[in-house]
Amino acid sequence: MSKWHLPPDWRNYDGLTAYEREKRATIPYQQQNQLDQGNAAYKGRTEFDVLKDNHRFIREDEDPQNVTYEERLARAYESKLFKEYALIDLKHYKSRHIALRWRTAEEVIDSIGETTCASLRCPYHKPTQDQLARLERRGIAMPPLQAFELPFAYVEAGEKKQALVKVKVCDKCARKISYKPSNDRRSNEAHTEQGQSVPSSNSGRSSRRKREEHGARRSESPRRR
Template sequence: MTSLRTQMRYMNPYDIHKAVINEYVLKQPGDTRKLRRDGSNDRTDFDVLRDNHRFLWDDSIPDSWEAQFAKKYYDKLFKEYCIGDLSLYKENKIALRWRIEQEVIVGKGQFICGNKKCNEKDDLRTWEVNFAYREQGEKKNALVKIRLCPDCSRKLNHHTKKREVKRLDRKKHRSRHKKAKKRESGGETPETSESRVDSESEDAQTEEESRTVESPWDKHKPVESKSRDEEMEDYLQDLLL
């Protein structure tokens, strides 16, 4: 002790600090762990996002900086289609999230199957899903869209079999629109016009019956598939936002 005090007379404050630590704290092997910083209460950006996550945010400004940080992350996501985890589909547990920028760039969820573990690109179908989830202790619902290959579509509908909704394609719609204009200008005979009216009445009746059978909030409902050109236009629009 006397030797240490003698030495401390010729030391600067930093050297004195090191000498005291070595003498009284680090004298035994393994004592260096006492100098380790306690990081048990540390939080990363991921922790903040996880604790303040919202699948859907409204336009209000969050109160805390943590919620504001999570809201800014949400604003950068692409919310046209979802990415799904169907690994527990037999238990009727399906996880959905929005797409990130890199997934939009490579086409995941739009030109590639939206199941995160599937890379199928052919025969994709768009499904409208009433996503029921629990958030911050509350039960919520959101109507979202996901594009899946045939195999993943069967997984999505494993517990509830839904009827596919077929709609008129654009070519048929344009053809009907042109014929309607021709009829208005007097270009069709009365017999042709009467036949067209009957056909349209049958179509209207069919559509009315379809609406009465299904609700737009069905759990898994296929929606009208877009053409390749429309999908590419939406894809480019996402990239330019």
């Protein structure tokens, strides 16, 4: 049976008052508290919160000398990302608001966003086996992909930035990236936002035609005696 031993600097309690013994016994807790205070910015927050506040899409300073614990954590995460091709979210493409992120190591190994569509909401982003089987029966391995180099403007840490980012998408998602509303559609949307209806020339002609047909039917109907 092994015997438990106190650390050497703890063994001699002779000659110490009760207060001094209590003070020595609390040293490990004080040391732990100092470590917690050193990471006070991180304390009480999740790792996701730290990454969200400190992540940078593109870092300009690669080798900073003095960085905080949170910045080191964010840089460690960023070092695992691959920045050759990005993935894109086109949910709000009509308002020209898109989101981009870099690929992870797992996505690079699976060729996601390089041999598949980079749009996160596209069925050909991570195609199922059934989809691949249907394409194979048609003699198509995957839909043809188009490469874009997008001028991506974004705000990071209160600062406006811009970068060129490469994405590869299918034809359907390529049309979303190139989407531009027509002038007529813009004017209609502006009138709708102001609460005004936008009459069209076709609707005016159809209403006049209905009135003329109604008058002709009344003239042809026999009078009652």
